[in-house]
Amino acid sequence: xxxxxxxxxxxxxxxxxxxRKEVSPREVLExxxxxxxxxxxxxxxxxxxxxxxxxxxxxxxxxxxxxGGVPIAVKDIINVAGQPCTCGSKILGNYRSPYDATVxxxxxxxxxxxxxxxxxxxxxxGSSTExxxxxxxxxxxxxxxxxGGSSGGSAAAVAADTAIAGIGTDTGGSIRQPASLCGIVGLxxxxxxxxxxxxxxxxxxxxxVGPLTKTVRDAAMIMSAMAGHDRHDSTSLPDPVPDYTKxxxxxxxxxxxxxxxxxxxxxxxxxxxSAVNAAIKQLxxxxxxxxxxxxxxxxxxxxxxxxxxxxxxxxxLARFDGVRYGHHAKDPKDLLxxxxxTREQGFGAEVKRRIIxxxxxxxxxxxxxxxxRAQKVRELIRGDFVKAFEKVDAIVSPTSPVPAFKLGERxxxxxxxxxxDIFTATGNLAGICGISVPCGFAKVNGSQLPIGLQILxxxxxxxxxxxxxxxxxxxxxxxxQRPKL
Amino acid sequence: xxxxxxxxxxxxxxxxxxxxxDEETRLFQKQxxxxxxxxxxxxxxxxxxxxxxxxAVPMFNVFREDEPCDWLTxxxxxxxxxxxxxxxxxxxxVVE
Numbered sequence: 001x002x003x004x005x006x007x008x009x010x011x012x013x014x015x016x017x018x019x020r021k022e023v024s025p026r027e028v029l030e031x032x033x034x035x036x037x038x039x040x041x042x043x044x045x046x047x048x049x050x051x052x053x054x055x056x057x058x059x060x061x062x063x064x065x066x067x068g069g070v071p072i073a074v075k076d077i078i079n080v081a082g083q084p085c086t087c088g089s090k091i092l093g094n095y096r097s098p099y100d101a102t103v104x105x106x107x108x109x110x111x112x113x114x115x116x117x118x119x120x121x122x123x124x125x126g127s128s129t130e131x132x133x134x135x136x137x138x139x140x141x142x143x144x145x146x147x148g149g150s151s152g153g154s155a156a157a158v159a160a161d162t163a164i165a166g167i168g169t170d171t172g173g174s175i176r177q178p179a180s181l182c183g184i185v186g187l188x189x190x191x192x193x194x195x196x197x198x199x200x201x202x203x204x205x206x207x208x209v210g211p212l213t214k215t216v217r218d219a220a221m222i223m224s225a226m227a228g229h230d231r232h233d234s235t236s237l238p239d240p241v242p243d244y245t246k247x248x249x250x251x252x253x254x255x256x257x258x259x260x261x262x263x264x265x266x267x268x269x270x271x272x273x274s275a276v277n278a279a280i281k282q283l284x285x286x287x288x289x290x291x292x293x294x295x296x297x298x299x300x301x302x303x304x305x306x307x308x309x310x311x312x313x314x315x316x317l318a319r320f321d322g323v324r325y326g327h328h329a330k331d332p333k334d335l336l337x338x339x340x341x342t343r344e345q346g347f348g349a350e351v352k353r354r355i356i357x358x359x360x361x362x363x364x365x366x367x368x369x370x371x372x373r374a375q376k377v378r379e380l381i382r383g384d385f386v387k388a389f390e391k392v393d394a395i396v397s398p399t400s401p402v403p404a405f406k407l408g409e410r411x412x413x414x415x416x417x418x419x420x421d422i423f424t425a426t427g428n429l430a431g432i433c434g435i436s437v438p439c440g441f442a443k444v445n446g447s448q449l450p451i452g453l454q455i456l457x458x459x460x461x462x463x464x465x466x467x468x469x470x471x472x473x474x475x476x477x478x479x480x481q482r483p484k485l
Numbered sequence: 486x487x488x489x490x491x492x493x494x495x496x497x498x499x500x501x502x503x504x505x506x507d508e509e510t511r512l513f514q515k516q517x518x519x520x521x522x523x524x525x526x527x528x529x530x531x532x533x534x535x536x537x538x539x540x541a542v543p544m545f546n547v548f549r550e551d552e553p554c555d556w557l558t559x560x561x562x563x564x565x566x567x568x569x570x571x572x573x574x575x576x577x578x579v580v581e
Contacts, residue, residue, distance in 0.1 A: 192542050379536065
C-alpha cells in the first residue's frame with residue numbers, strides 16, 4: 001500500500017497496519033497532512049490544525065490502545081486544551097481552551113490524536129454550515145453544494161479523506177444530516193450517553209456528542225471509547241458502556257423494524273424515497289421483519305424543537321458577554337452598552353434570530369403559551385416512541401428529506417432550513433439514539449449526491465443500532481464509494 | 486403584522502441584551518412571524534393530560550461527593566480575559 005492511500009482507510013484497517021508496524025502513527029499523520037494540503041483548499045472543512053502538537057502525540061502513541069495512533073478531527077465547539085475553540089463564531093475572538101473536554105480526555109486515553117478543529121454553523125445552529133462566521137465548507141461530492149450541518153466540517157473532512165474519523169454534535173440532526181449529505185456514517189447517541197463537559201452548550205436538553213466515520217464499525221469503536229458517566233456532567237448516565245463492536249456481524253433474524261406512516265411527507269425528494277424503500281427491502285431480505293406503525297405527533301416535531309432549542313440557547317448564550325473571554329466592544333459607556341454592542345458585533349444573523357425567538361418564548365406572558373406547551377407536546381412525541389419501541393427494535397426512515405442542496409439556496413428562508421431536520425429532531429426531543437448510514441445516490445446534473453438511511457432505537461440501545469446498520473452496510477457497497485477530488 | 490403574534494423584536498432584543506440594526510429588526514420581525522405562524526399548530530394539540538418535562542430522561546437531584554481535586558489555576562482561568570488585574574476579571578463600571 002502506498003503512503004498516500006492511508007487517509008482513505010477506516011480506523012479498523014489503519015489500526016491493523018499500525019499494530020503490525022507496517023506504518024507508524026507519524027507516517028499516518030504525515031500522509032494526512034499531504035492529503036489535506038492537496039484537497040482542503042477545495043473543501044475548507046478545517047478551522048485550525050495543529051500538526052506540531054499532533055506529531056508530538058504520535059511519537060509516544062501506544063498503538064495497542066483501542067484507538068492508538070488514530071488522528072481524529074473535532075468539531076470546533078468541543079474544547080481541546082491549548083487549541084482555539086471558535087464555535088464558528090466571531091464572539092469567541094482569540095479564545096484558546098484552557099482544558100480538554102471529557103470526550104477529548106477519553107479519546108486521548110484510548111490513544112486517539114485530536115489534530116484539527118472543523119467548521120460548523122455558528123454555535124451549531126444550522127443545517128448547512130453556511131452559518132459559520134468564518135468560512136464556507138463545500139460538499140466533497142459536489143463543490144457547489146452544502147455539506148449539511150451543523151457538523152458539516154467533520155462530515156466533509158471524513159468524506160474527503162482529509163480525516164480518518166471525526167467528532168460532531170447533534171441537537172436536532174447536526175451529526176446525522178451532514179453524514180447523510182456527505183455519504184458517511186454518523187451517530188447521535190442517547191441523551192446522557194456521552195459527557196458534554198467541555199462542549200459549548202447550545203440546547204442542554206438536546207445536545208449530544210457523537211462520531212462521524214467511514215463505517216459503522218468505526219463509529220462503534222469511537223463510541224466504546226467515548227461513552228460513559230462523567231462526574232462533571234450531571235446529565236450523563238451511570239449505565240455501564242458495552243463493547244459496541246461485539247454485536248457487529250450478528251444477523252437480523254427476529255429483528256423488527258418499524259416504518260412510521262407519518263414519515264411519508266410532502267416535500268421528500270422521490271430519489272430519497274426510492275433509495276430508502278430499497279434499503280428497507282434489503283433489510284427485509286437480511287431477515288428483519290418490517291412493521292408499519294404510527295408516530296402520531298411527528299408533525300409537531302419541528303415547532304416543538306424550535307421553541308425548546310431557542311429557549312435553551314437564549315439562556316446558554318447569555319454567557320457570551322465579553323467579560324471573561326472572547327470579543328468585547330470598545331469603549332462602552334456603561335454595562336448595558338457593553339453587553340448590547342459586544343453581542344451585536346460578535347453574533348451572526350442566525351444566532352441573533354434564535355436568541356430573539358428563545359427570549360420571546362421564555363418572556364413573561366408567553367412562557368406558558370409557547371415554552372411550557374412545547375414541553376408538553378415534547379412529552380407526547382416521546383410517548384409515541386415509547387409505544388413504538390414496545391413493538392419494534394428500531395425505526396427506519398430517511399435521514400434528510402433531500403440530498404445536498406446548493407450553497408445559498410436556503411439561506412434567505414430560515415423556516416425552509418429548519419425543515420431540513422424533520423426526520424431527525426424528534427429523536428433528540430425523545431432522547432433516543434439514531435444513526436445515518438449511506439443507502440444510495442441521487443444523480444443530479446451530473447453529480448452523484450449521497451442519500452442516508454436513518455435508524456432510530458430506544459435510549460441506550462446503541463448496540464442494536466450498530467448491529468442493524470452494520471448488517472445493512474456490509475450487504476451494500478455504498479460506503480465504499482468515494483467522491484472524486 | 487400578518488399573524489396574531491405580538492412579538493416585538495425591538496423590545497425582546499433589549500431583554501436579550503442584544504443590539505440590532507433597524508434592518509435586522511425588520512427582517513427578524515418578518516421571519517420570526519413566519520416561524521410563529523408555522524408553530525401555531527401546537528396550540529391545537531390537546532395537552533390537558535400531559536405534564537411538562539424539562540428533558541427526555543427522568544433524572545432529578547443528581548448528587549455527588551464534594552471531593553477536592555486539581556483544576557484550573559487562576560492564571561489559566563484568566564488566560565482569555567480581555568481585561569484583568571490582580572487575578573480578577575475587570576468589568577465595565579456597574580455602580581455610579
